[in-house]
Amino acid sequence: MHTVAVLALDKVVPFDLSTPIEVFTRTRLPDGRTAYRVKVCGPEPVVDAGAFTLRPPWGLEALAEADTIVVPGRSDLGPVPEEVLDALRRAAARGTRIASICTGAFTLAATGLLDGLRATTHWVAAAELAARHPLVLVDPDVLYVDNGPLLTSAGAAAGLDLCLHLIRRDHGSAVAADAARLSVMPLEREGGQAQFIAHDLPPAPRGSELEPLLRWLEDNCADELTLDDIAARAGTSIRTLNRRFREQTGTTPLQWLLRTRVRRAQHLLETTDHPVDRIATQVGFGSPTAFRDRFKRVAGTSPQSYRTAFRTPRRELAGTR
Incomplete structure (x- = not known):
């Protein structure tokens, strides 16, 4: 069975954390069998998720056993523990698929794995991601980016799009369509992240001649x-x-x-x-x-x-x- 490890770091965004848990645990194969085993893991025994705390049942060793790792976003974009970055690098070297949701792209970018690759994150944070990691080709106008073993998604509901895309890659469109119906989501959405951005124009400085x-x-x-x-x-x-x-x-x-x-x-x-x-x-x-x-x-x-x-x-x- 395909194992998905969901990485819970301090200040994890609860929505981003719950999205892969719900989508993957509900996915069923045509014969009714469960398609994925989901493990929530973290470097600490207790994780601050803002409105609540959680105790991940697994430590970072779960990353070594996973077929796919999902990195949710965090509300605090401070430094990531080096042990986490090393564990992600080792997993990537083994060929493990790694996907980030929302600002989880900052964690993934901090490993250096996204250097030279196209990636996305929540549109609000896209400029900051590009500034911190200039070797990453940040695209703020898409719902997700698939680089094969490395994937990134935009914020909030785009995490659902990414999870459904992974299910389709693993098990085909029919299984993914069933998972989409359970999530009350279309399997594919038209357009991209750009349609959700308030496209305000850059104003001239107040009082300027323009x-x-x-x-x-x-x-x-x-x-x-x-x-x-x-x-x-x-x-x-x-x-x-x-x-x-x-x-x-x-x-x-x-x-x-x-x-x-x-x-x-x-x-x-x-x-x-x-x-x-x-x-x-x-x-x-x-x-x-x-x-x-x-x-x-x-x-x-x-x-x-x-x-x-x-x-x-x-x-x-x-x-x-």
């Missing part, structure tokens, strides 16, 4: 604006405008305008029942096709899928039409 222009762009983003129009409003040359935008927002005027339009479209998709083509016009895109293409680049999913996931309940839409 602040009035950015407010004007937000108020007039539905108009057909060219770079000449924006430069004329700013009272400067296009070259100077581009330079100031780069310095103060980290992007270009037209990229900023497109992101503003997508952000406005997200609000309309959530709060109105306007057709997608109408929203494309309302937010300033010249064609529905251009709108759908830009929206998917920014949000990681289609406008209709975004609406399905985030639309305000109909009873709350009264008066929005």
Whole structure:
């Protein structure tokens, strides 16, 4: 039987810890047999999980016996005990599959095993992961990344996606689909982590010379604006405008305008029942096709899928039409 060791470190996130326990222990093979043996292990006899403490039944020796190791996230991203890092490195050298959930990627990255590989974590922590571990290719826009023996997932429910993906790798789609139904989850979700991120644009520093222009762009983003129009409003040359935008927002005027339009479209998709083509016009895109293409680049999913996931309940839409 395939053994899964779930690593419980101090400040473990309870949701991340419970996800692999629940998903793998409930998984059944077609003949009804249990598909996985799950062992919760840790370096200490008592683990602080925030709202409660737990006593892992197994120590780090369970990592040596596991076929798969799952590393949940921690609310405290401080140093990981060296004995834990060494145990993970030894397991990887033996060919053990290791998967992290949420900020568990920080623990996995601290071993050096992710150097040179693509990885993900909760979008809130992605920049920090990239800063701490510059050799890791951090992708904040996906639900999980599969590098074969090393896998990482984004936060919260993305841990479910990762566990179901592992079950499908081990036992096929039929077994994984049954596990997904027990978890009340689709086997695959459209889009990625990007659709759950609030795509606020990098603001200019308060009181900067660009602040009035950015407010004007937000108020007039539905108009057909060219770079000449924006430069004329700013009272400067296009070259100077581009330079100031780069310095103060980290992007270009037209990229900023497109992101503003997508952000406005997200609000309309959530709060109105306007057709997608109408929203494309309302937010300033010249064609529905251009709108759908830009929206998917920014949000990681289609406008209709975004609406399905985030639309305000109909009873709350009264008066929005």
